[in-house]
């Protein structure tokens with residue numbers, strides 16, 4: 232898959248322990264610029280940990296992680312740069328409840344990117360329009376529905392004009408009728424060419440946008456391939472078992 | 482389900498006079514007389530309440546004496562009327578009329594007492610301005626600096642044709658306001674830093690320092706800290722360098738208050754969901770931006786009630802400086818009644834002192850409730 236340009240994200244034999252618990256075992260993964268990768272696997276398999284290592288919300292103990300050409304180390308200066316290039320969307324939205332929707336979106340552009348306030352607000356309105364809720368700009372997060380909050384969270388991340396977007400189960404805290412509006416936003420984002428790593432169990436989404444699906448179990452990458460390969464002809468028993476459970480659940 | 486209540490509740494409101502459904506009578510019936518026991522308790526309490534309220538009003542207003550005549554022979558006040566009132570079970574408010582300036586301003590030179598009077602007004606103005614959210618801007622810091630400078634210029638004098646008044650002549654309410662305002666204003670930022678330090682994970686030395694500071698200060702009573710500041714501290718200082726007594730007491734109060742405030746603030750920091758920290762990190766905000774823009778604004782709102790509780794506690798605790806001979810409001814009240822003719826009327830003076838303290842503390846409490854309500858409007862989760 233290497234075509235000369237360096238990968239957007241490179242994980243090389245990454246290991247991570249929580250105390251005695253070995254949560255990532257020799258995980259290697261390359262994500263090319265513009266590629267969409269969906270990570271799936273049973274609960275506790277280390278998906279969140281993996282994605283959180285990419286912007287160093289968790290630190291890994293062994294191996295190398297290189298994001299956008301910069302290796303993740305203890306150097307905090309490099310870390311702030313990487314974090315401002317990598318957007319993250321959480322399962323629980325994590326909007327700042329004391330700030331309005333607009334302020335949520337302009338906070339980082341103003342204080343990290345040093346953008347003038349007017350410009351930041353124009354940018355925020357642009358992205359709020361893209362996620363289809365410009366009319367909520369003056370409200371507080373607590374006044375919005377879950378689906379709307381998650382779309383604001385996406386807009387907030389996009390306002391930093393990140394090169395990479397990470398999603399950690401963005402729809403699993405939502406009521407079924409709100410899942411679609413968030414997935415639609417993500418699909419649109421994918422079509423615009425963003426590099427994306429998504430942890431999700433939405434197989435329809437994976438089929439539609441993923442270039443590659445990575446299946447994790449017990450801290451290991453067990454299998455990876457195109458959505459078609461993975462879902463139609465799984466190679467390992469673990470993936471077969473997982474898929475049967477997922478399908479039964481739906 | 483009791484049949485009586487259900488029929489009562491289900492009766493359409495139109496069928497009854499409004500007073501019986503939502504008015505004071507309905508309220509009393511629902512809250513004070515809703516059972517035999519509750520009616521008995523209500524009646525018993527009402528009896529004691531009325532009985533004591535009546536005797537209080539009787540003492541304070543009806544049988545009381547408000548002024549006493551001057552004895553023409555000596556040119557001094559003649560407290561005979563007050564003694565008579567006391568014997569009859571009435572209050573003597575004349576003592577306050579006679580001594581209020583001493584109570585409010587202590588031994589501050591009599592002719593110069595307009596200066597501490599302005600100081601009190603300045604303090605009140607500063608509180609009112611700071612309380613208005615409209616003024617919560619960077620300029621507020623300037624207002625504080627300017628006002629506090631003006632306050633000290635007025636107190637000390639020595640410029641603009643004002644006589645110099647040494648610090649040991651200051652007294653009364655300005656001292657209480659200086660100690661508490663400065664105390665809390667300086668303790669608060671220290672407390673924020675200490676709370677953050679105590680929670681820091683990547684600076685173990687800072688964390689240890691904060692823990693030691695908190696535990697040591699919290700382990701000793703404020704009184705002993707004040708004693709140390711006033712008696713022991715000068716022993717360790719080099720000859721000639723001896724900061725005045727008020728300053729030393731002030732430092733002790735700041736150090737003490739900061740610990741309690743820090744623990745309250747730490748509670749707020751802990752109560753915030755981890756996701757807030759992570760979202761701020763993920764956006765690339767630096768540590769201080771994260772704290773200042775995301776974490777502290779939320780954490781401090783969460784702890785407004787205990788924070789104000791601590792503020793109120795410290796406002797009153799400043800009266801402990803009495804034991805190291807600083808002339809605060811309580812001290813001056815106490816000394817005001819040592820004068821022979823008024824010795825028997827200390828109750829009235831203490832009631833007045835209590836009222837002054839109460840006004841300040843009650844305003845703080847009311848204000849914090851308003852603030853809480855206003856914040857909870859925007860932060861509905």
Ligand SMILES: Nc1ncnc2c1ncn2[C@@H]1O[C@H](COP(=O)(O)OP(=O)(O)OP(=O)(O)O)[C@@H](O)[C@H]1O
Nearest residue numbers: 249252254272273274275276277278279280281400
């Ligand atoms: N902060 C932590 N401290 C200790 N153990 C942790 C911590 N975070 C996660 N773990 C453990 O690490 C393992 C992997 O967790 P992780 O959250 O990455 O799983 P996941 O695949 O995202 O699961 P889920 O689908 O439930 O979100 C789990 O066994 C979990 O209990």
Ligand SMILES: [Mg+2]
Nearest residue numbers: 278279280400
């Ligand atoms: Mg997870």
